[in-house]
Amino acid sequence: MLFDGSPLVPSAVYLNTDGRVLVGRDAERHARMDPSRFEPNPKRRIDDGQVLLGGAELAVAGIFGQVLGHVGAEARRQLGGPPTDLRLTHPARWGERRRSVLVEAARLAGLPAPRLIPEPVGAASYFTAMLGTAVPVGRSLAVYDLGGGTFDATVVRRTRAGFETLSEEGLVDVGGLDFDHAIVEFLGRSYQSSHAGQWARLVAPADPGDRRQRRLLYEDVRGAKEMLSRTTSADIHLPALEVDAHLTREELERLVRGPLERTVGCLRQAIASARLTPPDLVGIFLVGGSSRMPLAAHLLHSELGVAPTTLEQPETAHSPAEAARTRYTRPPPPPPSPA
Ligand SMILES: Nc1ncnc2c1ncn2[C@@H]1O[C@H](COP(=O)(O)OP(=O)(O)OP(=O)(O)O)[C@@H](O)[C@H]1O
Ligand SMILES: [Mg+2]
Known part of the structure; x- marks a missing residue:
């Protein structure tokens, strides 16, 4: 799959003033409007529980869920159906607690339970x-x-x-x-x-x-x-x-x-x-x-x-x-x- 012509989608997020969470290159472009609404590296926030974006507190699992949801929606659009198999890779040293954030994010995004694989x-x-x-x-x-x-x-x-x-x-x-x-x-x-x-x-x-x-x-x-x-x-x-x-x-x-x-x-x-x-x-x-x-x-x-x-x-x-x-x-x- 390609996202705007690229096989990579940045995991950056931006909380728009209308309450929508923008993901990837759209988020990066909007970061110029108000950098306080922007998180370029959600993975670095994995231990934080909550992230403050433009004055609102968002759960880290919810932010990851938005990124996965974006990928899932593109998969449905480009491939004609919902993904039936989900594999997520994670840093080898991530323990049970961090991995459970990924599982929760997949659930929030309405995706199948992921198979977790060390990077x-x-x-x-x-x-x-x-x-x-x-x-x-x-x-x-x-x-x-x-x-x-x-x-x-x-x-x-x-x-x-x-x-x-x-x-x-x-x-x-x-x-x-x-x-x-x-x-x-x-x-x-x-x-x-x-x-x-x-x-x-x-x-x-x-x-x-x-x-x-x-x-x-x-x-x-x-x-x-x-x-x-x-x-x-x-x-x-x-x-x-x-x-x-x-x-x-x-x-x-x-x-x-x-x-x-x-x-x-x-x-x-x-x-x-x-x-x-x-x-x-x-x-x-x-x-x-x-x-x-x-x-x-x-x-x-x-x-x-x-x-x-x-x-x-x-x-x-x-x-x-x-x-x-x-x-x-x-x-x-x-x-x-x-x-
Ligand atoms: N041609 C290049 N020369 C040097 N650095 C590059 C080049 N292309 C990409 N990078 C750098 O690679 C980094 C992103 O790499 P990658 O996508 O593998 O990171 P990540 O998986 O998000 O990070 P991490 O694994 O540390 O959490 C950026 O800092 C980017 O500037
Ligand atoms: Mg990496």
């Missing part, structure tokens, strides 16, 4: 189905998941029934949002003396106008960061200062090298906890949007001696349902050509 287990089946990698029972692989909010390293082993988790490690302070903050701080070092007043309001907004500017800044910073995975330099417009700043990949890599080295150390630890060494693994699979940063794969390769395996769309790489579909729709191999 690295989903990733393992996705990668092996996509790549046609045969993983013999008893062999293991590692999943390196660098997303927006956190980093997770997991080692899973093939069993007769699927995959089981052998070890997991994580860093809660390394993710794409942290890289965005690092870039803003870096820009501040250049502009906070020459544009003191404007810069101070940008990073500590005093009114809705300032908050809008701050959102624009972070959107532009994120865009530039993502572009630097493909190019060697990018421009960032600084609203209010009316300045176009310049950032090179080298500068970005100096900012993120330390945190990325910690992710590699964390994965090394997970492999050791599983009583394995890197050459024992079938592969190291990269998951999560921030794993597109070329320095991540480079450090993994140089420090662990294993070239990691990547996919075009590392955000969807923990969905096992997608893998199942891929397995059925993959075209048959071409007949062998005469030599």
Whole structure:
């Protein structure tokens, strides 16, 4: 399924003034009107019980339910009927209480009771189905998941029934949002003396106008960061200062090298906890949007001696349902050509 032409729908929500909850790109667009009605990362609020949006308290399960309801409605519209099977993936370390929020959200959205799958287990089946990698029972692989909010390293082993988790490690302070903050701080070092007043309001907004500017800044910073995975330099417009700043990949890599080295150390630890060494693994699979940063794969390769395996769309790489579909729709191999 595509949502406005994309296989991903952001889980952002916006409580509209008419009481409706907008989801995904519509929510992101409305965030400009009143950022206090906007929650960009509901997953980060999983432990909060309630979330305050524009002065109203909404239950976290209700917010998740709105996101799932949006996906369910699109499924009905595009596929002609209600979903009959629901699989939801969750961070490997989520316990019973957090998982129960997902179950409640599915119920509120009028969807079937979900089958809950830990993300690295989903990733393992996705990668092996996509790549046609045969993983013999008893062999293991590692999943390196660098997303927006956190980093997770997991080692899973093939069993007769699927995959089981052998070890997991994580860093809660390394993710794409942290890289965005690092870039803003870096820009501040250049502009906070020459544009003191404007810069101070940008990073500590005093009114809705300032908050809008701050959102624009972070959107532009994120865009530039993502572009630097493909190019060697990018421009960032600084609203209010009316300045176009310049950032090179080298500068970005100096900012993120330390945190990325910690992710590699964390994965090394997970492999050791599983009583394995890197050459024992079938592969190291990269998951999560921030794993597109070329320095991540480079450090993994140089420090662990294993070239990691990547996919075009590392955000969807923990969905096992997608893998199942891929397995059925993959075209048959071409007949062998005469030599
Ligand atoms: N080309 C790219 N280069 C660098 N970062 C990227 C690129 N594409 C996406 N990202 C970053 O990936 C992050 C989103 O990744 P993803 O969707 O996997 O996160 P998430 O699953 O929502 O977060 P988490 O798993 O931490 O809760 C964002 O910070 C985004 O800026
Ligand atoms: Mg993720």
